């Protein structure tokens with residue numbers, strides 16, 4: 069008997085593949101991140117059994133509290149929520165990637181914490197770009213080139229691309245310009261810095277198909293995979 073999570077996963081992967089095909093892209097260019105915030109460790113384990121290998125959590129403390137035995141699963145753990153700088157050290161140890169970097173001082177802290185760990189692999193980071201009025205998080209467009217140049221100097225971080233949480237629209241087609249904008253910003257940054265920035269983390273349960281149409285390489289899907297959240301994130 070496949071679990072409900074496995075069935076949900078199956079449907080999501082089909083929709084991702086169809087969206088990729090419509091955009092003339094290959095399905096394996098797009099990574100599904102299961103957003104497990106508010107869900108218990110056993111839901112994460114089920115999703116892992118079903119085949120998911122990337123998970124996103126939005127709070128350091130919540131993840132620290134529930135990771136227990138599942139921390140040893142060979143999965144990639146992403147921090148996708150706003151990170152306070154006093155938790156940077158913990159985040160650098162508990163996650164493989166911080167997808168929501170929005171500040172140079174924070175990046176410095178992550179870099180130092182990673183250095184102290186004496187591990188050879190860099191911490192992957194994405195920069196969250198601010199778009200729309202509703203959300204406060206993220207870096208303003210105008211600050212991106214300067215921040216990008218500075219991030220590329222930090223030896224223990226690997227700046228890999230951009231992330232966005234656009235405003236909500238009932239019709240996912242309406243959010244496409246925001247996704248297109250993130251891609252354009254990424255393209256400009258690549259030109260300016262001369263570095264490849266392959267990752268575009270964009271699209272959630274409600275709009276991941278639109279994001280794939282605009283070039284998403286990572287989609288962050290919570291409720292469509294795990295069911296609706298009973299606790300507010």
Ligand SMILES: *Cc1c(COP(=O)(O)O)cnc(C)c1O
Nearest residue numbers: 103126148272273288289290291
């Ligand atoms: C919660 C969350 C998601 C997933 O949202 P769903 O609508 O449940 O798919 C994606 N990205 C971020 C940053 C989130 O906080």
